[in-house]
Structures are given as C-alpha cells and as structure tokens.
Amino acid sequence: MLFANRSVTTKAQAMVFKNYGPPAEVLKVHSFDLPSQIGSNQVQLKTLASPINPSDINQVEGVYPSYPPFNRDLGTVDEVAVGGNEGLFQVERVGTNVTNVKVGDWVLPRHTSIGSWRSAAILESTSVTPIKSNNISITQAATVGVNPCTAFIMLKDFVKLEKGDWFIQNGGNSGVSRAASQLGKLWGYNSISVVRNRPNIDELKQELKDLGATIVITEEELADRKFQKDVLFSQVKQTTGSTGQVKIALNCIGGKSATNIARVLSEGGNIITYGAMSKQPFSLPTGLFIFKDIHAHGYWLSRFGNKKPDEKKKIIEEIFDLYRTDRFKDVPVDKNIWKLSNTIEENGEIFIKAIKKAMEGGHDKQIIIFE
Amino acid sequence: MLFANRSVTTKAQAMVFKNYGPPAEVLKVHSFDLPSQIGSNQVQLKTLASPINPSDINQVEGVYPSYPPFNRDLGTVDEVAVGGNEGLFQVERVGTNVTNVKVGDWVLPRHTSIGSWRSAAILESTSVTPIKSNNISITQAATVGVNPCTAFIMLKDFVKLEKGDWFIQNGGNSGVSRAASQLGKLWGYNSISVVRNRPNIDELKQELKDLGATIVITEEELADRKFQKDVLFSQVKQTTGSTGQVKIALNCIGGKSATNIARVLSEGGNIITYGAMSKQPFSLPTGLFIFKDIHAHGYWLSRFGNKKPDEKKKIIEEIFDLYRTDRFKDVPVDKNIWKLSNTIEENGEIFIKAIKKAMEGGHDKQIIIFE
Numbered sequence: 166m167l168f169a170n171r172s173v174t175t176k177a178q179a180m181v182f183k184n185y186g187p188p189a190e191v192l193k194v195h196s197f198d199l200p201s202q203i204g205s206n207q208v209q210l211k212t213l214a215s216p217i218n219p220s221d222i223n224q225v226e227g228v229y230p231s232y233p234p235f236n237r238d239l240g241t242v243d244e245v246a247v248g249g250n251e252g253l254f255q256v257e258r259v260g261t262n263v264t265n266v267k268v269g270d271w272v273l274p275r276h277t278s279i280g281s282w283r284s285a286a287i288l289e290s291t292s293v294t295p296i297k298s299n300n301i302s303i304t305q306a307a308t309v310g311v312n313p314c315t316a317f318i319m320l321k322d323f324v325k326l327e328k329g330d331w332f333i334q335n336g337g338n339s340g341v342s343r344a345a346s347q348l349g350k351l352w353g354y355n356s357i358s359v360v361r362n363r364p365n366i367d368e369l370k371q372e373l374k375d376l377g378a379t380i381v382i383t384e385e386e387l388a389d390r391k392f393q394k395d396v397l398f399s400q401v402k403q404t405t406g407s408t409g410q411v412k413i414a415l416n417c418i419g420g421k422s423a424t425n426i427a428r429v430l431s432e433g434g435n436i437i438t439y440g441a442m443s444k445q446p447f448s449l450p451t452g453l454f455i456f457k458d459i460h461a462h463g464y465w466l467s468r469f470g471n472k473k474p475d476e477k478k479k480i481i482e483e484i485f486d487l488y489r490t491d492r493f494k495d496v497p498v499d500k501n502i503w504k505l506s507n508t509i510e511e512n513g514e515i516f517i518k519a520i521k522k523a524m525e526g527g528h529d530k531q532i533i534i535f536e
Numbered sequence: 537m538l539f540a541n542r543s544v545t546t547k548a549q550a551m552v553f554k555n556y557g558p559p560a561e562v563l564k565v566h567s568f569d570l571p572s573q574i575g576s577n578q579v580q581l582k583t584l585a586s587p588i589n590p591s592d593i594n595q596v597e598g599v600y601p602s603y604p605p606f607n608r609d610l611g612t613v614d615e616v617a618v619g620g621n622e623g624l625f626q627v628e629r630v631g632t633n634v635t636n637v638k639v640g641d642w643v644l645p646r647h648t649s650i651g652s653w654r655s656a657a658i659l660e661s662t663s664v665t666p667i668k669s670n671n672i673s674i675t676q677a678a679t680v681g682v683n684p685c686t687a688f689i690m691l692k693d694f695v696k697l698e699k700g701d702w703f704i705q706n707g708g709n710s711g712v713s714r715a716a717s718q719l720g721k722l723w724g725y726n727s728i729s730v731v732r733n734r735p736n737i738d739e740l741k742q743e744l745k746d747l748g749a750t751i752v753i754t755e756e757e758l759a760d761r762k763f764q765k766d767v768l769f770s771q772v773k774q775t776t777g778s779t780g781q782v783k784i785a786l787n788c789i790g791g792k793s794a795t796n797i798a799r800v801l802s803e804g805g806n807i808i809t810y811g812a813m814s815k816q817p818f819s820l821p822t823g824l825f826i827f828k829d830i831h832a833h834g835y836w837l838s839r840f841g842n843k844k845p846d847e848k849k850k851i852i853e854e855i856f857d858l859y860r861t862d863r864f865k866d867v868p869v870d871k872n873i874w875k876l877s878n879t880i881e882e883n884g885e886i887f888i889k890a891i892k893k894a895m896e897g898g899h900d901k902q903i904i905i906f907e
C-alpha cells in the first residue's frame with residue numbers, strides 16, 4: 166500500500182453504461198472519488214485524451230465480441246462498464262512494487278476494454294505501457310493504437326509486398342485508409358483508394374493523392390467494368406510496367422464495394438476485411454475463388470494486440486518515429502474538451518454530442534481532451 | 537516418322553463442338569480416319585473410358601476458364617474442339633523418339649483440355665503419363681484424376697490437419713465428398729457431411745457413414761441454429777473431447793449452404809470453395825472474417841495439375857494403392873457403351889443421353905466406355 170501523494174487528482178468522472186444499447190441512451194456520466202491509497206502493483210493515471218472509435222461504439226451497442234468488465238469498482242449502485250478502448254494517459258502515482266512505469270510517464274493501454282472514457286483511472290501497472298513523449302502530440306499518441314496500427318499490420322502481416330506492388334482499399338477517406346496510403350508510399354507500394362462520390366470530389370482526390378495514394382477513384386467508377394478495364398488497369402500498368410500486381414484489397418465496407426475491390430485483385434490476391442460500414446455481408450462470385458485464386462481473410466486489431474502486445478508496441482514506436490520526422494500525418498481530429506470543473510450534465514452533453522457525430526459520419530475523428 | 541503397325545485402329549469418332557453453347561445442342565459426333573503415320577514424338581491412343589465431369593460440361597458451355605484448342609486436325613470443315621478432360625487411354629503405337637510410354641501401357645492425361653471424348657487420339661507423348669494397371673479397374677483409372685485427387689489435395693494442401701481434427705463438407709453425396717469422407721477416415725480425421733433431404737435420407741446417411749463420414753446431416757438441420765448448437769456441436773465434442781476443432785469446410789454449393797458450413801468452423805478455420813452447384817455467390821457475414829478469423833480460399837484442380845503434374849502423379853499412385861488394398865471405394869458409375877461399330881447417330885444419342893443425365897443430377901456418375 167502507498168499513501169496518497171500530494172497534488173494527485175482526487176475526483177474523477179467516467180462515461181459508464183449498465184446495459185448494452187444505443188450509446189446516446191445508455192451512456193451516463195458517473196462522478197467518483199479516487200481512493201487515497203492504491204495497491205502496490207497499481208498505477209493512478211490521468212487521462213490526457215481518448216478518441217471515439219467505431220469499435221468503441223459497437224462495444225457499447227453490444228454487437229462487438231470484446232466485452233468490458235461490469236463491476237461496482239467506481240462506487241456505482243449498479244454494475245457498470247466504462248466505455249472506450251484507446252487513449253493516452255499520464256502516470257500520477259505508482260504503487261510500491263511498480264517498476265515498468267514512473268510518475269510523469271505517458272502510457273498507452275496494453276489491451277482492449279480498458280475503459281478509456283474517464284478522466285482518471287487506477288489500474289494494474291501491467292495493463293499500460295510507457296511511450297517516449299518527445300515531439301509527439303497528445304492526439305497523435307492517443308490515436309496511434311487503432312488506425313495507424315491497423316494499416317501498418319494489414320500491409321505487413323498478411324502478404325509480403327514488393328516495391329512497386331499495389332493494394333486497393335475502399336473507405337479511402339477513413340483514418341485507416343489515410344494511414345495505409347501514407348505507409349504504402351513510404352514503403353514503395355502503389356495504392357488505389359476508393360471513395361464515395363461527393364460535391365468536392367476533385368478536392369478530396371487531390372488531398373488523398375498528396376497524402377500518398379497513387380490513384381483515387383469513386384465507388385461508381387470502380388463499379389463500372391468498362392472504367393475498370395480501360396482506365397484503371399491501364400493506369401496500373403502505366404505506373405508499374407507490365408509487372409504491376411494488385412496483391413491486397415483492404416475492405417472496411419462490405420457488400421458491393423468489397424466485391425468490386427476484390428475484382429481488381431491480381432490472380433492469387435488477398436482481400437482483408439476489417440470493417441463492415443455498409444452492414445452488408447461479404448459476397449464474392451465463386452469463380453473469383455476457384456479460378457482467380459483469391460483468398461479472403463479478416464483482420465481484428467484486438468486479436469493481434471492481445472496476442473502480440475510487444476510487437477504492437479514496436480509498431481507504435483515505429484509510427485512515432487515517422488511522426489517525429491514528419492513522414493506521417495495524423496488524421497484530422499475534432500477536439501471535444503471535457504473539463505473536470507464542468508457539471509456532469511455539461512460533460513455528458515459534450516460527450517454525447519461527440520459520439521453522435523462519430524456515429525453519423527462525415528466529420529473528423531472525434532476525440533475527448535480531458536482538462 | 538513411323539509407318540503404321542498392323543492391327544492398330546484406323547477409324548475413330550469424337551464428340552466435337554465448333555461453338556460454345558448448351559452441350560446437347562453443340563456437341564456432334566465426328567467420324568474420322570486416323571493417319572497411317574504418326575510423328576516421331578507422338579503416340580496413338582485407344583480410349584478405354586472417359587467420364588463426364590461438371591467441369592467438362594461447363595467447358596462446352598464456355599463458362600469455364602480453361603479453353604480447349606479449336607482446329608481442323610481431325611479433318612473437319614470448321615475449326616472444332618474435342619470435349620472431355622479426363623479419361624483412360626491405352627497406347628497402340630508410339631513414334632520413333634518416344635521413351636516415356638510403350639505400346640500396351642495405360643496412360644492418363646497430364647494436363648487439361650486433352651479432348652478425352654473420342655475413341656482414339658494421336659497426341660504428343662509428353663501429354664500423357666503411364667500408370668501401373670495391375671488390379672485397377674478401367675473406371676477407377678478413368679475417374680481418379682478429378683474427384684479423388686480433388687479431395688486428396690484439399691485435405692492435404694491447405695491446412696495441416698491433426699488426427700482427431702474435423703472437416704465439414706456440403707454436397708456430401710458427391711464424388712469428391714465421398715472420396716473426402718473415405719480419405720478423412722483413413723487419415724484419422726472426423727467429418728460432417730451435409731446432404732440435401734430426400735425420401736431415402738436415412739439410408740443415404742447410413743451409406744455415407746459406412747463409407748467414412750462421422751456425422752451426416754441435412755441442409756435443413758445445418759441451417760437450424762438450435763440444432764447446430766444443441767446437437768451438432770455436442771456430437772463434435774463427444775467424438776473428440778473438448779479439443780475437437782473444425783478446421784476445414786469444403787464447399788461445392790455456394791449460397792446459403794456455404795455460409796452455413798462456414799458457421800460451423802472453429803476460430804481460425806478455412807473454407808475452401810471448389811464448386812458452385814447452387815450458382816449462388818459465396819457470402820459470409822463480415823464478423824466471421826473479422827472476429828472468428830475465418831479464411832476463404834478457392835481450389836481448382838486444373839491449376840494444381842498444370843502447375844505440379846509430378847505431384848499429381850504421385851497422388852494418383854497413392855490412390856491406386858488404396859484401391860488395390862481395398863481401402864478406398866470408387867464412386868458408383870453409370871456406364872454408357874460407345875461402340876465404334878454403331879452409326880454416328882447411335883453413338884451421338886448415347887452420349888447426349890449421358891450428358892443430359894450428368895446435367896440433371898441425381899444419377900450416378902456418367903462414364904463412356906469405348907468398345
């Protein structure tokens with residue numbers, strides 16, 4: 166046991182839910198006192214920032230197969246879970262036996278379901294991992310663990326790409342896709358990003374190309390077999406000579422969009438599904454499997470991270486180095502300021518507004534900054 | 537050049553087509569004289585038997601991406617192709633430079649699109665491979681190259697199964713599935729065969745179990761989630777203890793049936809599509825890819841056989857050894873006798889009747905015996 170240091174936070178708030186359901190309905194702010202003592206293997210963390218990711222939302226809805234613990238640890242009447250899986254924390258105090266982190270360290274969660282939507286947390290020290298904070302912004306650190314890691318692992322862990330090889334991705338404007346385009350360019354891969362048509366489509370195409378995408382096309386263009394044959398494949402060929410192979414398709418949409426990006430794959434190519442924004446199943450003509458030797462896989466960051474936490478940590482350090490040397494841009498974020506001096510009603514309103522924006526789409530990534 | 541031996545065949549007939557289309561309409565019998573001389577690297581073959589496989593039918597329809605050569609080699613007015621990809625031939629004469637086969641040998645095609653629906657053929661000697669004919673029946677040899685090989689390769693070439701592991705397959709009464717059930721049992725694997733319901737269902741279930749299937753269920757039973765949970769999984773568990781993993785699903789149907797067998801797979805399992813009898817696409821909820829880590833592949837015997845002819849030959853020898861030692865049963869066949877003494881109209885009628893039966897399904901495998 167360790168007695169309370171001076172100047173550590175003593176009050177905290179968290180977004181909790183006692184039942185799965187629509188996030189705007191089931192999530193409530195809970196205010197609680199932090200204990201004056203923490204366990205010898207525990208750490209007290211102040212949350213600096215925490216994003217709202219689609220998987221966090223699905224987890225609250227109860228449709229995500231990674232279930233947070235429900236308990237009364239925060240002094241609630243009912244058993245509740247704290248929402249949020251990703252975030253950046255700073256260590257405020259450490260138990261007597263803790264050696265892996267020290268006061269002042271920036272730390273990231275080592276596993277999912279950590280409950281990151283709270284201003285402070287007391288956790289086992291082994292559930293977090295310290296990072297080097299020099300020349301890294303709070304939002305970069307708070308959002309590194311999901312989108313950039315997903316892009317990194319999908320491009321590195323399934324199929325060995327050679328310089329000049331291609332990948333295609335739908336949801337081309339998403340955080341993962343933006344990360345993939347940038348990493349692809351850094352590593353010498355070409356990419357085709359597929360986006361939905363919109364009023365400012367030319368502007369978006371240029372922006373994604375500036376970021377690293379080789380070709381940007383709309384879903385409508387992709388679905389047009391004539392465009393595929395006459396324009397897309399000839400661009401692929403022109404860019405790489407006759408050897409250009411489209412070896413990977415990254416799918417976060419499902420339905421027709423998934424089928425269409427799979428059609429662009431070269432013989433023996435792999436389609437990796439990591440999301441289902443259309444809520445449509447993945448469907449492929451059997452001929453693509455049998456005669457074109459297409460392989461379909463799924464990718465789940467939680468599985469990777471929980472199985473290989475050390476490898477994930479290495480990847481995060483590599484991405485931080487890219488940030489530091491200005492070779493990688495983080496996604497645009499919409500900062501929502503959660504002040505502990507606010508009433509719980511005010512903070513609840515700020516949070517619910519942010520999660521609604523995250524759910525309706527078309528906004529920048531929602532992130533909660535704790536002040 | 538080699539001059540004609542005595543007693544070799546001088547007349548032949550073949551099922552040819554000049555355009556892709558419905559087999560019963562486009563296939564015609566063509567009668568032709570065999571040349572008195574053959575090239576120094578050629579062999580003259582007498583066809584002993586040739587089956588009608590679904591892929592042969594698709595090839596005539598023009599919907600199969602393996603295209604036979606069209607030419608006037610058989611003295612036709614138009615350029616034609618000879619149908620059929622599998623068959624057993626006996627060598628009748630050999631060119632002066634031929635060393636890989638000798639007169640009297642039984643030989644199998646080394647690649648696809650050989651045109652096996654003809655009573656005799658003159659081919660490059662390298663396009664056939666000799667087999668040991670002792671204790672092998674003509675129909676066993678004529679049908680070994682497609683169904684048993686497909687089952688063998690799908691169970692051995694994708695995922696390493698351990699003794700006690702499971703696979704599930706739809707189309708459980710097909711030639712491939714019957715072969716897979718038997719091989720599975722021989723190798724110590726458990727299997728679930730899914731069949732369509734029918735009047736004599738109990739009889740069929742028993743027959744397939746006798747052959748080697750561990751569990752036989754109907755498509756309706758498979759589609760029933762309660763049955764899946766309460767009966768199927770508990771049977772799997774009882775048979776193998778808690779370690780029983782369903783690692784492979786073999787899919788020749790597509791559509792709902794494919795989705796349903798994929799649902800039975802254990803985490804990390806693989807579904808291999810090798811046919812599409814329902815003509816429905818392969819469709820899977822994205823969650824099975826992402827959260828259950830299911831992988832989907834296609835299998836095409838032609839790709840395997842054309843890439844690795846020597847490996848295929850070894851597999852065939854292994855299957856022949858199983859036949860010889862009575863550890864493996866060939867599929868029931870419906871023999872259609874093609875007599876060279878018949879008129880071409882009579883042989884055409886025999887063939888078209890057989891291919892119609894093959895296309896309507898529910899019959900034994902159609903095979904043409906040449907006399």
